[in-house]
Amino acid sequence: MPVIDARDVYKTYEGSGVPVHAVNGISFAVEKGEFTAVIGPSGCGKTTLLNMVGGLDSITKGEIYIGGTQIDSMSEAELTDFRLKRIGFVFQAYNLIPVLTAKENIEFIMELQGIPADERAVRSRELLAEVGIADQADKRPGLMSGGQQQRVAVARALASKPEFVLADEPTANLDSHATSDLLDLMAEMNANSGVTFVFATHDQRVIDRARRVIALDDGKIVSDTNAG
Amino acid sequence: MLWTIAWRNVWRNRRRSALTLATIVLAVVLGLLMRSMQYGQYGAMIDSTVARTGHVQVFGEGYWDNKSLDRSIHASAETLERVNSVAGVADAVPRLESFALISFGERTKPSGVIGTNPEIEDRYTALAGRIVEGRYLEVGERGIILLRSLASYLGAGIGDDVVLLGGGYRGQTAADLLPVVGIFDYTLMGNLETGLAYVPLDAARELYATPPDQVTSLSVMLDDGDAIDRTAETLQRELGNEFDVMTWRETSPEVVQGIQSDSVGGIFMLAILYVVAGFGLLGTVLMSTMERRREFGVMNAVGMRKGRLAFVLFMETLVLVFVGVVLGLIVSVPIITWFHYNPIPVTGDLAAVFEQFNVPPYMPFSVDLGIFLAQGFVVLVMALIVASFPIVSIRRLHIMRAITGR
Ligand SMILES: Nc1ncnc2c1ncn2[C@@H]1O[C@H](COP(=O)(O)OP(=O)(O)OP(=O)(O)O)[C@@H](O)[C@H]1O
Numbered sequence: 001m002p003v004i005d006a007r008d009v010y011k012t013y014e015g016s017g018v019p020v021h022a023v024n025g026i027s028f029a030v031e032k033g034e035f036t037a038v039i040g041p042s043g044c045g046k047t048t049l050l051n052m053v054g055g056l057d058s059i060t061k062g063e064i065y066i067g068g069t070q071i072d073s074m075s076e077a078e079l080t081d082f083r084l085k086r087i088g089f090v091f092q093a094y095n096l097i098p099v100l101t102a103k104e105n106i107e108f109i110m111e112l113q114g115i116p117a118d119e120r121a122v123r124s125r126e127l128l129a130e131v132g133i134a135d136q137a138d139k140r141p142g143l144m145s146g147g148q149q150q151r152v153a154v155a156r157a158l159a160s161k162p163e164f165v166l167a168d169e170p171t172a173n174l175d176s177h178a179t180s181d182l183l184d185l186m187a188e189m190n191a192n193s194g195v196t197f198v199f200a201t202h203d204q205r206v207i208d209r210a211r212r213v214i215a216l217d218d219g220k221i222v223s224d225t226n227a228g
Numbered sequence: 229m230l231w232t233i234a235w236r237n238v239w240r241n242r243r244r245s246a247l248t249l250a251t252i253v254l255a256v257v258l259g260l261l262m263r264s265m266q267y268g269q270y271g272a273m274i275d276s277t278v279a280r281t282g283h284v285q286v287f288g289e290g291y292w293d294n295k296s297l298d299r300s301i302h303a304s305a306e307t308l309e310r311v312n313s314v315a316g317v318a319d320a321v322p323r324l325e326s327f328a329l330i331s332f333g334e335r336t337k338p339s340g341v342i343g344t345n346p347e348i349e350d351r352y353t354a355l356a357g358r359i360v361e362g363r364y365l366e367v368g369e370r371g372i373i374l375l376r377s378l379a380s381y382l383g384a385g386i387g388d389d390v391v392l393l394g395g396g397y398r399g400q401t402a403a404d405l406l407p408v409v410g411i412f413d414y415t416l417m418g419n420l421e422t423g424l425a426y427v428p429l430d431a432a433r434e435l436y437a438t439p440p441d442q443v444t445s446l447s448v449m450l451d452d453g454d455a456i457d458r459t460a461e462t463l464q465r466e467l468g469n470e471f472d473v474m475t476w477r478e479t480s481p482e483v484v485q486g487i488q489s490d491s492v493g494g495i496f497m498l499a500i501l502y503v504v505a506g507f508g509l510l511g512t513v514l515m516s517t518m519e520r521r522r523e524f525g526v527m528n529a530v531g532m533r534k535g536r537l538a539f540v541l542f543m544e545t546l547v548l549v550f551v552g553v554v555l556g557l558i559v560s561v562p563i564i565t566w567f568h569y570n571p572i573p574v575t576g577d578l579a580a581v582f583e584q585f586n587v588p589p590y591m592p593f594s595v596d597l598g599i600f601l602a603q604g605f606v607v608l609v610m611a612l613i614v615a616s617f618p619i620v621s622i623r624r625l626h627i628m629r630a631i632t633g634r
Pocket residue numbers: 013015020021022040041042043044045046047048049
């Protein structure tokens with residue numbers, strides 16, 4: 001069973017003036033263990049597609065199944081719980097909670113899941129070590145570099161042991177050094193632990209590392225290639 | 229962790245939080261001090277009124293509308309016993325009062341002449357303490373004490389015999405000659421045109437030619453000033469229709485009105501105070517909600533339900549208000565308690581006004597729990613209203629718009 005199964009999905013922004021057909025009939029599936037990049041020119045609908053798959057935005061038409069569960073008809077609260085348990089997110093602008101330390105940012109997710117404190121402490125240490133910033137555990141995001149913050153974000157995304165991680169332009173705010181470090185990290189997690197990653201990106205370095213590349217244009221898939 | 233987030237957010241904007249807190253503390257302190265002072269004042273006014281009239285007064289039927297000696301009542305030992313046996317009655321002060329012309333030498337002045345039991349009278353109105361010359365009345369004696377302004381108008385001094393002349397019981401003539409034993413100073417409301425004099429009860433009965441045991445009123449003192457209406461009803465039922473039982477609120481409506489209109493002014497001030505504080509709080513809450521919109525978007529995205537998010541925000545506001553109220557109490561309770569036991573003396577013109585209303589020239593502060601509860605309730609309502617605003621904005625929160633700041 002694919003972890004992501006999108007069937008003929010549409011998204012139209014009504015807003016003011018002319019409706020924008022941001023996603024225009026997309027079907028695709030992602031299997032467990034994939035390392036996939038969604039690419040395409042600015043405005044082609046990458047973010048919109050990822051948001052719908054991640055249950056962050058409503059779907060105008062079509063069906064989306066995550067691990068076999070249909071999410072497009074869920075209530076807001078159900079969807080929130082679903083995201084908590086099944087999906088990890090990495091955002092372009094890191095988006096950590098500024099008043100919490102690195103460790104607390106990771107534990108926050110686990111607390112929402114109802115994981116007991118001692119287990120949270122152990123697991124957050126493990127995760128921080130895994131992303132290579134164990135020494136930053138008690139720093140708040142404001143005192144960390146972009147690369148470090150994005151590592152915390154990756155650790156946070158993995159805290160709930162999700163079925164896959166969605167990362168919208170995770171490297172856009174990073175310099176090339178930090179970008180390749182982060183990519184090494186995610187590729188390693190993918191290879192060693194089988195964590196599924198789906199990126200939306202412009203970044204050639206990300207595209208180079210991806211094993212599957214889905215290209216969009218005008219809200220439609222124009223190519224879907226496996227790089228092997 | 230949610231509390232950690234809330235707590236650190238308070239500290240993130242230290243100055244704003246402190247300012248908001250200060251606003252709440254100030255509102256609570258000012259509100260409490262003002263109300264406590266007002267209620268203390270009202271209490272003193274009521275006390276002085278009740279000292280004169282009793283909590284409840286018993287008259288003959290129709291006496292209040294037509295204060296004639298003919299409507300006086302026979303306060304036999306049995307009647308007094310019936311009054312005293314009603315639950316909650318502490319004491320009954322019998323008085324027989326009417327008007328007479330008091331003359332000395334060439335001068336005459338119409339005056340209220342009140343027959344009273346000197347002992348019981350002093351217990352409630354502290355009349356003996358008002359004596360400025362001579363001495364106070366003794367039970368059963370034939371003697372009179374005059375209001376200072378009356379005595380000086382007449383030119384009468386201690387030991388002089390004054391002539392009393394007027395209408396007595398059932399068309400008889402009231403006429404007597406009594407020696408002045410003392411002069412008192414006691415300003416009653418609006419009692420400046422006429423004189424005032426006290427005599428012992430039996431001397432008054434002789435003067436007005438009434439039967440023994442006759443009184444125009446029984447001023448009933450209660451153990452509990454809050455049980456007035458209930459006790460008045462019981463008394464009326466117990467005594468029957470030949471008697472009219474009235475509460476001090478009915479016999480002194482001017483005091484009730486004075487308190488009410490003053491209290492309305494106070495409530496208006498309070499309303500302004502709390503509206504100002506409320507908007508201050510609202511500003512802080514809205515600003516901090518807006519500033520943290522992105523954060524809320526992220527929290528919601530990674531799996532925190534909106535309901536929970538809204539609850540945390542709601543509690544943040546309540547905690548802020550709660551801390552403000554506690555600080556406000558810490559500041560105001562000692563002040564109020566201090567001034568309750570050490571009332572501020574009033575001097576000058578204000579003291580004269582107090583004196584005119586027969587209120588001791590002090591600003592007493594009330595420690596009535598009701599004041600604190602009422603303020604607490606008002607603050608709670610304000611906090612609940614203000615705390616609801618973030619709930620609305622959380623409900624409307626759109627994750628992606630919040631995160632991207634669109
Ligand atoms: N909230 C919105 N309201 C209206 N139109 C929107 C909204 N979000 C996106 N769009 C429009 O939908 C289309 C797809 O946008 P989307 O953000 O998905 O593109 P993208 O591929 O992620 O672009 P970029 O590479 O610049 O991030 C664009 O034309 C965009 O203007």
